[in-house]
Amino acid sequence: DAGVIQSPRHEVTEMGQEVTLRCKPISGHNSLFWYRQTMMRGLELLIYFNNNVPIDDSGMPEDRFSAKMPNASFSTLKIQPSEPRDSAVYFCASSFRIGGAGELFFGEGSRLTVL
Amino acid sequence: AQSVTQLGSHVSVSEGALVLLRCNYSSSVPPYLFWYVQYPNQGLQLLLKYTTGATLVKGINGFEAEFKKSETSFHLTKPSAHMSDAAEYFCAVSDQGNTPLVFGKGTRLSVIA
Numbered sequence: 001d002a003g004v005i006q007s008p009r010h011e012v013t014e015m016g017q018e019v020t021l022r023c024k025p026i027s028g029h030n031s032l033f034w035y036r037q038t039m040m041r042g043l044e045l046l047i048y049f050n051n052n053v054p055i056d057d058s059g060m061p062e063d064r065f066s067a068k069m070p071n072a073s074f075s076t077l078k079i080q081p082s083e084p085r086d087s088a089v090y091f092c093a094s095s096f097r098i099g100g101a102g103e104l105f106f107g108e109g110s111r112l113t114v115l
Numbered sequence: 116a117q118s119v120t121q122l123g124s125h126v127s128v129s130e131g132a133l134v135l136l137r138c139n140y141s142s143s144v145p146p147y148l149f150w151y152v153q154y155p156n157q158g159l160q161l162l163l164k165y166t167t168g169a170t171l172v173k174g175i176n177g178f179e180a181e182f183k184k185s186e187t188s189f190h191l192t193k194p195s196a197h198m199s200d201a202a203e204y205f206c207a208v209s210d211q212g213n214t215p216l217v218f219g220k221g222t223r224l225s226v227i228a
């Protein structure tokens with residue numbers, strides 16, 4: 001299997017622009033997670049899905065952030081409008097189970113820089 | 116809610132020396148505990164995990180960790196450090212495997228030749 005695939009790997013944009021990050025989970029996994037990594041706050045869980053349904057989005061920082069999972073093989077994280085403080089590495093991860101009793105597999109991340 | 120504290124944001128050891136990375140957790144129910152490793156510009160990879168059973172868990176690359184309930188700890192060790200072990204290490208916890216993983220802030224391991 002190719003693993004969790006994220007795109008783009010790097011994104012540089014200007015404040016106010018819309019950013020869309022994409023994720024393809026491992027086939028057969030039914031849980032998908034979006035994490036954000038910064039030096040100051042470490043790894044933060046933004047939102048997670050189970051069987052394509054959003055379960056908990058309490059980690060989404062503001063209404064500017066939204067996430068969708070239209071089918072089992074694709075998810076997006078959108079930021080509109082983007083701000084410099086959104087600069088971070090965004091990771092997508094998938095698993096057989098929510099709690100990681102099955103291993104959590106991470107993508108290589110999308111590094112976002114908002115100028 | 117569960118939480119993880121990793122003591123020391125940066126640990127430096129000599130090649131061949133013992134590696135000890137500390138992790139303490141907080142959980143209201145029996146925890147599932149994990150260690151992940153992150154190499155530069157890559158995602159996280161699972162090193163080892165504790166769910167139930169034997170409290171000493173062995174992982175990849177010679178790492179192991181021991182679950183100590185009385186100390187609420189899950190420290191990661193390796194007897195002899197190798198240059199290739201230089202990376203960021205994250206401890207994580209889940210409540211009985213039913214909640215998403217909560218990660219510590221990470222410990223950067225440097226290995227000196």
